[in-house]
Amino acid sequence: MKGFSTRCVHKGTLHTEIKSVNTPIFQTSNFLLSDEEYKKIIEGKSNKINLYTRYSNPSRNAVEEKIKNLEYADDAITFSSGMAAISTTLLTFLKFGDKILTTYDIYGGTTYFLNKILKNLNVKIEYKDPFDTEGIIDGIKDAKVILFESLSNPLLKILDIEEIARNKRENQIFIIDNTFLTPYNLNPLKMGVDVVIHSASKYLNGHSDLIAGIVCGKREFVEKIRDNMIIIGGSMEPIAAFLLERGLKTLGIRIEKHNKNGYEIARFLEGKKGIKKVIYPGLESYTKYQLAKKILKNGFGGMITFVIDGGDDKGVKFMHNLRIIKEATSLGGVESLISMPFNTSHAGLTDNEKMKMGIEKGTIRLSVGIEDVEDLKEDIENGLKKIR
Numbered sequence: 001m002k003g004f005s006t007r008c009v010h011k012g013t014l015h016t017e018i019k020s021v022n023t024p025i026f027q028t029s030n031f032l033l034s035d036e037e038y039k040k041i042i043e044g045k046s047n048k049i050n051l052y053t054r055y056s057n058p059s060r061n062a063v064e065e066k067i068k069n070l071e072y073a074d075d076a077i078t079f080s081s082g083m084a085a086i087s088t089t090l091l092t093f094l095k096f097g098d099k100i101l102t103t104y105d106i107y108g109g110t111t112y113f114l115n116k117i118l119k120n121l122n123v124k125i126e127y128k129d130p131f132d133t134e135g136i137i138d139g140i141k142d143a144k145v146i147l148f149e150s151l152s153n154p155l156l157k158i159l160d161i162e163e164i165a166r167n168k169r170e171n172q173i174f175i176i177d178n179t180f181l182t183p184y185n186l187n188p189l190k191m192g193v194d195v196v197i198h199s200a201s202k203y204l205n206g207h208s209d210l211i212a213g214i215v216c217g218k219r220e221f222v223e224k225i226r227d228n229m230i231i232i233g234g235s236m237e238p239i240a241a242f243l244l245e246r247g248l249k250t251l252g253i254r255i256e257k258h259n260k261n262g263y264e265i266a267r268f269l270e271g272k273k274g275i276k277k278v279i280y281p282g283l284e285s286y287t288k289y290q291l292a293k294k295i296l297k298n299g300f301g302g303m304i305t306f307v308i309d310g311g312d313d314k315g316v317k318f319m320h321n322l323r324i325i326k327e328a329t330s331l332g333g334v335e336s337l338i339s340m341p342f343n344t345s346h347a348g349l350t351d352n353e354k355m356k357m358g359i360e361k362g363t364i365r366l367s368v369g370i371e372d373v374e375d376l377k378e379d380i381e382n383g384l385k386k387i388r
């Protein structure tokens with residue numbers, strides 16, 4: 001079973017004695033106990049049996065098996081949200097006084113966790129630009145945890161993962177949030193990363209109808225995180241596992257289409273009147289185009305960031321003019337969604353902070369869906385016409 005889509009469809013499915021084609025939804029909080037289970041509990045192996053759904057559940061195990069396979073991980077854990085996955089993982093490895101090396105160019109929720117929770121635990125936080133490989137390698141030296149996104153939010157900066165992994169020391173933990181690229185476009189664990197995190201609310205589920213998270217990676221690390229998932233309690237509901245397993249079956253064909261549409265729309269936007277700048281890793285104008293071409297062999301993803309002439313007001317007007325592309329935060333669904341960082345994900349920052357990060361006035365983030373690309377082009381063209 002080698003092909004990506006074959007594995008998306010079949011890996012992990014639990015066929016029970018009832019002979020169901022699909023994994024049943026084990027919507028139960030607890031399981032019947034007998035001597036075998038009591039023995040495991042006494043041996044301290046409660047997480048190896050079906051005991052209580054906060055610990056584990058067969059519907060979740062099926063999804064974990066599938067993800068484990070798609071990301072080339074030893075082990076995987078499902079979570080109730082991407083933030084539950086991120087917070088549990090960071091709390092597992094960072095102790096009082098430790099340093100985390102990360103970036104401002106990261107999901108807002110992650111920044112809030114660092115500033116509101118980890119700072120109070122006296123964790124030192126150092127920020128580097130994802131493009132600044134040398135600076136990152138310099139900052140690694142005394143870091144316990146290294147945390148970046150494989151493609152950052154919202155400026156779509158790619159990370160030289162292999163070079164950073166080569167310079168990492170034995171006792172340091174390199175964590176990558178792979179939400180924007182998915183295992184179809186990149187497998188960070190094959191590049192020397194220790195732990196991969198996903199907000200499965202985005203591409204992995206793909207239908208904008210679920211909040212879920214994933215952690216996967218090397219066994220020694222994932223086991224520690226699972227112990228804490230059970231204690232902290234961000235475990236996934238069985239019905240959510242069903243939705244995620246169902247979504248994952250089409251991950252291959254969906255991302256193939258997101259990649260194609262993303263590339264076409266990025267090229268369509270570039271050089272268009274009224275558009276100041278387009279950021280997309282598949283464009284030759286992209287700052288680290290050579291690196292992107294080297295590591296993103298299957299495609300460059302469905303996320304595009306662009307800057308519209310005339311600033312934030314013009315951007316808002318442009319978005320209001322769209323008919324097919326919908327105004328909403330979040331990303332990775334089958335439908336195209338559009339938003340502006342200034343009044344959504346980065347609303348908490350001052351103008352100066354946004355400028356420092358590189359978020360210009362008029363910056364728009366587009367999550368290109370799987371619609372027919374000609375319809376999307378027409379929608380954008382009409383939107384632009386009305387603001388010229």
Ligand SMILES: *Cc1c(COP(=O)(O)O)cnc(C)c1O
Nearest residue numbers: 081082083107177179199201212
């Ligand atoms: C959405 C998102 C998260 C947070 O995930 P939730 O499922 O919303 O908790 C984390 N990282 C990235 C890159 C995201 O896009």
